[in-house]
Amino acid sequence: MERTLVELLRSNAEHAREFGSRFDAVQDSQRPDVVTVCCSDSRVLADSLWGNDEPGRIFTCCNVGNRVVQRTDAGEAVSGDVLYPLEHTGTGAAVVVGHTGCGAVTAAYDDLTEGVSEPAGIEHCLGLLEPRLEAGVESLPPDLPRAEAVNRLVEYNVDRQVEFLLESDDVPGHVDVVGVVYDFQDVYSARRGELHVVNVGGVTDVGALRDEHPEIDSRIDRLWEY
Template sequence: MNRTIVDLLADNAEHARAFAGRFDEVQDGQYPEAVTVCCSDSRVLQDQIFGNETPGRLFTCGNIGNRVVQRTDAREVVSGDVLYPLAHAGTRTAVVVGHTGCGAVTATYDALAGGLAADSEPPGIEHCIDLLAPHIEPGVDLLPEGLDDAEAVNHLVEYNVDRQVDELLGSDDVPDDTDVVGVVYDFQDVYGGERGEVHLINVDGERDPTALRAEHEVVDDRIARLWTY
């Protein structure tokens, strides 16, 4: 047997022993407090970044680039993965989680800048880049001068989070009373806090740090942005 599978099953056995009694209240249904849309990067420990050890608390979606959209034959829509708890489980908080050094944003930036050949990725990855590109492209033209590539990517990580928040706020499928929040998970010492901290950058479309701190004093020390535009 593949050693990785053996190790995963051993770790799962420990998980089952620790969590066996925590499913009693959610065996027959779920009412998550929030839906999180995270990048599926292996360094983004999706539930763990919020200290979650409670089954049923978070409805976690993951994909490269923390996208909230999917493409149908007719048009681009909010993904059913994200909508499900909002439509069927009473969830009224959505959190878009970007992260520093995002590979999907990097690949999209490279494609927009002409550094990535059109056929250089498998079709599935190209599809993901094609979904991100229209949301990120306007941000490339707004980037401050003098940024190196890594800095440009981290600026665009914020820009992408903002655009995904906008998609949720602008969708008729998302209930009007849903709180939509955008954050960035930092493990690269970009924001100056602890590695692994989540930094709040957008609340219901408001992205000005001064306005956010005035409105949300209880978390004012967690509000930080690399740029406003």
């Protein structure tokens, strides 16, 4: 760990030399254009996947399973991590970023189909995912290989998180909500690291989305139109 930390700090020194002046306009406040909700999987490079190198542009949230839901004493609510920029910084767009081969979705799928035992903290996270994935698991084509089932459920999970944002009274009506999948397993194409749009404002029909958004029609795709 010590060697790893030394290497990380060396990289940070290079970062500081390159980025120092880029914080001038955002030292005292922020008004990011978008909040992204990514999985905390180490293969998902939450800012780099957008090519972002501008401090203050993207408000990035990461957690297991790219969830927008948290439990409160009053019941389920939009996670404060996601809601904060929408409520307080004028952010006008939210993007839920799933990814191929998601470990959280895999664990939820395994638990729903076979039952698994996890430590309490992981169990809590799965408990927020599984109620939204259960109907998707039941709708999967029979005898689908596990990896293919998981990647279809990745889309299904993105859809459910988008749906929760759209239905919440806490999310301002003007906020654009989009769902995408980050692919590094050659599932959608051979262009590893590419993002594929699967949901825009609750619309999931690929043809309809391509007609409505011709400027990104080549980036709109789905594995599963259930």
